[in-house]
Amino acid sequence: MDLLKKRILEEGRVVGEEVLKVDSFLNHQIDPELFQEIGKEFYNRFKDKNITKLLTIEASGIAIAVVAGLYFKVPVVFAKKSKSRNLDTDTYKSEVYSFTKQTTYDIEVSKRYIKPEDHILILDDFLANGKAAQGLIDIVNQAGATLEGIGIVIEKGFQKGGQQLRDQKIHLESLAIVDRFTNGQVTFLKG
Amino acid sequence: MDLLKKRILEEGRVVGEEVLKVDSFLNHQIDPELFQEIGKEFYNRFKDKNITKLLTIEASGIAIAVVAGLYFKVPVVFAKKSKSRNLDTDTYKSEVYSFTKQTTYDIEVSKRYIKPEDHILILDDFLANGKAAQGLIDIVNQAGATLEGIGIVIEKGFQKGGQQLRDQKIHLESLAIVDRFTNGQVTFLKG
Numbered sequence: 519m520d521l522l523k524k525r526i527l528e529e530g531r532v533v534g535e536e537v538l539k540v541d542s543f544l545n546h547q548i549d550p551e552l553f554q555e556i557g558k559e560f561y562n563r564f565k566d567k568n569i570t571k572l573l574t575i576e577a578s579g580i581a582i583a584v585v586a587g588l589y590f591k592v593p594v595v596f597a598k599k600s601k602s603r604n605l606d607t608d609t610y611k612s613e614v615y616s617f618t619k620q621t622t623y624d625i626e627v628s629k630r631y632i633k634p635e636d637h638i639l640i641l642d643d644f645l646a647n648g649k650a651a652q653g654l655i656d657i658v659n660q661a662g663a664t665l666e667g668i669g670i671v672i673e674k675g676f677q678k679g680g681q682q683l684r685d686q687k688i689h690l691e692s693l694a695i696v697d698r699f700t701n702g703q704v705t706f707l708k709g
Numbered sequence: 710m711d712l713l714k715k716r717i718l719e720e721g722r723v724v725g726e727e728v729l730k731v732d733s734f735l736n737h738q739i740d741p742e743l744f745q746e747i748g749k750e751f752y753n754r755f756k757d758k759n760i761t762k763l764l765t766i767e768a769s770g771i772a773i774a775v776v777a778g779l780y781f782k783v784p785v786v787f788a789k790k791s792k793s794r795n796l797d798t799d800t801y802k803s804e805v806y807s808f809t810k811q812t813t814y815d816i817e818v819s820k821r822y823i824k825p826e827d828h829i830l831i832l833d834d835f836l837a838n839g840k841a842a843q844g845l846i847d848i849v850n851q852a853g854a855t856l857e858g859i860g861i862v863i864e865k866g867f868q869k870g871g872q873q874l875r876d877q878k879i880h881l882e883s884l885a886i887v888d889r890f891t892n893g894q895v896t897f898l899k900g
Binding site: 541542543546547548549550551553554576577578580581583584585587588590591592593594595596598627628630631 | 768
């Protein structure tokens with residue numbers, strides 16, 4: 519997606535060997551008009567699947583999924599990261615290791631909101647080691663629902679999450695795949 | 710906002726004396742088409758102010774603010790609740806007490822994304838004791854920006870947050886104000 523790659527090149531800041539900061543438009547400050555184009559692009563890539571629900575994870579995934587939901591016209595469910603007093607006790611749970619925060623956390627989705635008849639598209643902002651995606655897949659499987667695919671805004675192609683999902687024959691669409699950081703400069707894989 | 714009140718009456722679940730669960734359409738599962746109407750309504754109520762930025766707090770506020778951002782055509786910034794390795798070190802910080810979780814947490818916004826010349830509209834899903842709103846106001850003040858108003862989806866009129874904000878002469882617009890829960894049934898204040 520050229521518009522997205524352009525923004526990454528213009529505004530992305532590479533920190534160290536592995537961190538790409540895109541908080542001016544993606545995950546701290548958000549550009550709603552760019553998100554509209556992202557939502558439309560996910561819709562175009564998955565519109566032939568019979569998606570009944572979008573699934574994401576708090577926090578940054580929510581903005582992407584809700585705008586995509588305007589095109590898919592289906593409900594969005596976001597997995598919660600910490601136990602909330604207001605969440606149903608009857609939940610699907612999975613465990614996710616965060617390399618960024620170097621800690622393991624639980625994610626939860628109320629059983630009310632994913633049913634065996636659902637066809638799920640998982641959406642998220644980043645894919646690196648794929649731990650969050652695997653946790654969400656685990657929840658889809660626990661619910662007995664059908665996983666139709668995964669849509670990612672920025673995949674770090676030099677980390678193993680994307681390859682593992684493709685090896686599992688999951689339909690993965692990443693709008694920008696970062697190949698490497700060379701002297702603080704981002705280069706993309708085609709795709 | 711009648712459409713919202715209708716959904717609260719149909720799907721809201723009152724738990725105990727104080728908790729209203731609206732997680733089927735607002736803060737766990739999200740109905741994007743309802744959010745579109747909510748975003749449009751906030752735009753109509755604040756379009757005469759010269760808003761340059763929407764400010765909210767993770768997680769549920771993000772979905773509301775990003776959809777509203779499609780109408781305002783301005784960037785959305787969301788305050789982060791926990792220290793992230795990927796957040797700038799140069800941030801505005803405030804402290805928020807959560808009655809729901811009975812704990813105090815920090816919120817942070819990078820100084821890059823709120824400037825003295827900004828005219829800020831704060832948006833959030835719930836207003837009860839107003840602690841999150843006060844934390845966001847504190848951040849707007851630290852930045853030297855202008856607070857133009859606060860938009861809330863559901864205000865609990867029987868808790869003190871709304872009154873405190875009105876006493877501070879802040880332009881507060883709540884799309885539904887819950888008066889009380891009587892035998893598990895929600896009644897609204899006019900407004």
